[in-house]
Amino acid sequence: MNNNGIKRIGVLTSGGDAPGMNAAIRAVVRACVFHNIEVDGIFQGYTGLIAGDFKRLNERSVARILGRGGTILKSSRSKEFYEAEGRVKAAEQLKKHGIDALITIGGNGTFTGAHLLYQEHGIPVMGIPGSIDNDLYGTDHCIGFDTATNTVVDAVDRIRDTATSHNRLFFVEVMGRNSGFIALKAGIAAGAIAIILPEDEMSVDELVDTLKASEESGKSSSIVIVAEGSKSGGAYELAKKVTEKYAEYETRVSVLGHLQRGGAPSCYDRVISSRMGVAAVEGILQGRKDVMVGLVNDQETYTSLEESITRRNMPNRDELRIARILSI
Numbered sequence: 001m002n003n004n005g006i007k008r009i010g011v012l013t014s015g016g017d018a019p020g021m022n023a024a025i026r027a028v029v030r031a032c033v034f035h036n037i038e039v040d041g042i043f044q045g046y047t048g049l050i051a052g053d054f055k056r057l058n059e060r061s062v063a064r065i066l067g068r069g070g071t072i073l074k075s076s077r078s079k080e081f082y083e084a085e086g087r088v089k090a091a092e093q094l095k096k097h098g099i100d101a102l103i104t105i106g107g108n109g110t111f112t113g114a115h116l117l118y119q120e121h122g123i124p125v126m127g128i129p130g131s132i133d134n135d136l137y138g139t140d141h142c143i144g145f146d147t148a149t150n151t152v153v154d155a156v157d158r159i160r161d162t163a164t165s166h167n168r169l170f171f172v173e174v175m176g177r178n179s180g181f182i183a184l185k186a187g188i189a190a191g192a193i194a195i196i197l198p199e200d201e202m203s204v205d206e207l208v209d210t211l212k213a214s215e216e217s218g219k220s221s222s223i224v225i226v227a228e229g230s231k232s233g234g235a236y237e238l239a240k241k242v243t244e245k246y247a248e249y250e251t252r253v254s255v256l257g258h259l260q261r262g263g264a265p266s267c268y269d270r271v272i273s274s275r276m277g278v279a280a281v282e283g284i285l286q287g288r289k290d291v292m293v294g295l296v297n298d299q300e301t302y303t304s305l306e307e308s309i310t311r312r313n314m315p316n317r318d319e320l321r322i323a324r325i326l327s328i
């Protein structure tokens, strides 16, 4: 293999961390070693890229990180990289460190920046989708989504114990700035009475009718899952609007917040991270650039970064229908 002239690759994690990012870093580093390519870890995302915070990694640098949450490379949301001047500095650092291609692990914002870096400076970039929100087009699942959803289900199961004991109605807010994937999957798995998604909002009146009907059929407690990006304004707002119209239940709100991003990655996340990390390196060596690696129908695929950031995955409407059937 001539490796298309690639001798050294840089890897960074950017945006919200996601469980499995470490497994992806490990896979990138070990795939580079396997193919006789040097690899530099770039710390703190695009902030470290601009500042020149690079470190050569080898197969031992990534030992015992496969099962660890967070990212050993650390992460950031760099405002400077949003500006063209920031990207000029980043490109200079990459040249200075002899980096021939850059692998960025992150979500929509990360890939928007990577795409611009390629367009403005011709640096070959490759994205690996890491986001608990799971909203990137070009992959069935993003790294971290499975683990985050399992964390939410565990939390809601616990909340249900206390909700049942006190005959209460709980509004549980889960992450998902613009996306209802976590809410939908966890809502089905934890048996929520209603799931409020940014993509398909249930009206307050509809929700009140659902609660009334189930209360009349003998239900003494209930859980409503609300995605943080819902148009209702989040769990506190929605709970207020509902109790103004229907005060039958004693109501409580629980915002799960950042605990959803932490913890050891699930088996599924470790496996997809490992596969995508290797495919990212091999894709670069085959000459692919300005693309995101993904897994679609269990096959490694490459989607242009442009497409991955302008299109988006949508939650499965049939799952929402099923959730409604089952929540009576």
Ligand code: F6P
Residues within 6 Å of the ligand: 016, 077, 107, 131, 132, 133, 175, 176, 177, 228, 261
């Ligand atoms: O992008 C993932 C995500 O966890 C979103 O679900 C959430 O809205 C956001 O990050 C929170 O970001 P931060 O950690 O910067 O507050």
